[in-house]
Amino acid sequence: MRLLVLSDTYPPANLGGAGEVAALVSERLAALGHEVLVVTGVARRQDAGHERHGGLTVRRLWTPVPSALRLHLSLLHPLSVLQMGRIARAFRPDAVHAHNVHERLSFASLGVVGASGVRRQGGPPLLLTAHDYLLFCLTKFLCASGDVGYRATPAACRHCRHIRRVPARNMIVHRLVQRNVSAIACISRAQRTALAANGFAGVPLEVVHNGIDPAACTPPAGQDNGFRARYNLDRRPLVLFGGRISGAKGGDQLLRAMVHARRRLDCQLAILGDRQAYFAHARRLAAEVGLDTDALHPIGWLSQTELVEAFAAADVCATPSVYPDPFNLMTLRAMACRKPVVGTCYGATPEIVVDGVTGFIADPWQPEQFGERLAELLLDPGLARRIGEAGRARLEQEFTLEKQISAYVSLFDRLRDARPKDRTDATEPTPDQPHAAIG
Numbered sequence: 001m002r003l004l005v006l007s008d009t010y011p012p013a014n015l016g017g018a019g020e021v022a023a024l025v026s027e028r029l030a031a032l033g034h035e036v037l038v039v040t041g042v043a044r045r046q047d048a049g050h051e052r053h054g055g056l057t058v059r060r061l062w063t064p065v066p067s068a069l070r071l072h073l074s075l076l077h078p079l080s081v082l083q084m085g086r087i088a089r090a091f092r093p094d095a096v097h098a099h100n101v102h103e104r105l106s107f108a109s110l111g112v113v114g115a116s117g118v119r120r121q122g123g124p125p126l127l128l129t130a131h132d133y134l135l136f137c138l139t140k141f142l143c144a145s146g147d148v149g150y151r152a153t154p155a156a157c158r159h160c161r162h163i164r165r166v167p168a169r170n171m172i173v174h175r176l177v178q179r180n181v182s183a184i185a186c187i188s189r190a191q192r193t194a195l196a197a198n199g200f201a202g203v204p205l206e207v208v209h210n211g212i213d214p215a216a217c218t219p220p221a222g223q224d225n226g227f228r229a230r231y232n233l234d235r236r237p238l239v240l241f242g243g244r245i246s247g248a249k250g251g252d253q254l255l256r257a258m259v260h261a262r263r264r265l266d267c268q269l270a271i272l273g274d275r276q277a278y279f280a281h282a283r284r285l286a287a288e289v290g291l292d293t294d295a296l297h298p299i300g301w302l303s304q305t306e307l308v309e310a311f312a313a314a315d316v317c318a319t320p321s322v323y324p325d326p327f328n329l330m331t332l333r334a335m336a337c338r339k340p341v342v343g344t345c346y347g348a349t350p351e352i353v354v355d356g357v358t359g360f361i362a363d364p365w366q367p368e369q370f371g372e373r374l375a376e377l378l379l380d381p382g383l384a385r386r387i388g389e390a391g392r393a394r395l396e397q398e399f400t401l402e403k404q405i406s407a408y409v410s411l412f413d414r415l416r417d418a419r420p421k422d423r424t425d426a427t428e429p430t431p432d433q434p435h436a437a438i439g
Contacts, residue, residue: 001412002035004093006109008100010040010058013047017329018131021210022099027054028405037091041080041104059087063104071166075173077106084112095412096126102134107173110180125182125415129208130191132326135177136170136198138163140248140323150197174199182415188348191326206411210327211404214396217336219312227306227313231299233270237378240314242272243330250320250344251282253364256289257320260371267295267378272310274301311337315384316377319343320364332399335391340384342373352399358391
């Protein structure tokens with residue numbers, strides 16, 4: 001199968017989960033023998049070009065996004081659209097897999113791929129994996145805190161106030177998806193519910209949970225990797241929290257929960273992430289809520305190797321999102337490292353963590369409850385070990401990369417079998433139009 005992959009970001013120019021998932025899935029499909037071409041955007045002209053990476057071809061397009069035009073370019077980026085049609089016509093894929101296209105490639109790239117002949121009658125299917133809620137929400141669906149029936153109201157939401165600059169934004173996105181996407185892969189049942197409630201029930205909605213390779217996320221047994229010493233952490237019990245840190249991820253609530261946990265035992269919190277502004281905010285808030293400064297350790301962004309070391313050094317992982325987080329990869333990494341998780345009751349986390357078996361589910365808006373769950377695990381290493389082992393077993397059964405890849409391959413096969421048979425553009429590339437022409 002020739003697979004064209006679209007992704008706004010792609011390693012190494014990537015600090016979020018969507019680009020990481022796009023890379024894991026694409027590289028594993030390439031390893032299975034599929035011919036994979038990844039198209040991604042870059043901010044600097046000197047980074048544009050193409051290379052072989054992870055057994056596939058990566059084409060990096062220069063797609064600058066000035067902040068003043070960000071919302072408009074998310075719908076239609078001329079530089080992306082101009083190049084995408086040529087790439088699709090030259091490659092002639094059997095299927096298209098779009099990940100996030102709401103920033104550098106733009107939603108219009110879905111239509112341009114269609115206009116190129118890829119989506120003519122009988123052409124290959126286009127599968128869109130939704131990694132977030134940006135199909136209908138400009139933020140993180142923050143208005144869904146609590147039970148709001150998953151129906152968003154962006155025009156009236158203070159978090160989505162920027163949508164007033166392009167009032168037809170959601171209608172345009174909806175139309176592009178309806179016309180060009182064969183199916184949407186939702187990364188959780190919670191996300192599928194939200195998409196169905198916000199106008200996307202007319203597109204087939206399939207659930208494909210994210211997965212990871214347990215072996216790649218497993219620290220060496222019985223080895224002190226020196227992580228604590230490297231980042232000036234002492235031997236006190238350690239809670240780990242991180243990712244693309246923002247208020248929606250529940251960091252403020254976790255700081256308050258740590259105050260309650262520390263009433264039961266002397267413990268510390270390490271925060272991983274890429275946003276220095278949030279670290280400064282966290283220090284100010286810690287002082288306000290009475291969390292001792294020696295209990296808070298902003299670490300920064302870590303490489304994949306260091307991330308495994310961080311989980312190995314931690315005692316508990318916290319994922320306290322205050323919005324319906326569609327899927328938190330930190331939870332899977334903790335489970336791979338046999339670490340118990342205290343996770344939010346919102347979004348997909350209850351699909352991943354079995355409360356009382358592979359971790360605890362708690363409401364981050366109730367810091368005393370959340371802190372009590374943290375303390376319970378930190379005070380009972382035997383309980384934490386049993387829950388961590390159960391989490392690893394659940395990961396190996398339900399959330400592996402191999403299971404995710406199998407689900408995608410099956411979905412691509414079903415979508416291709418369902419297409420009309422009178423395809424008019426199914427010719428193979430001619431000798432004067434080799435695959436190398438795309439580079």
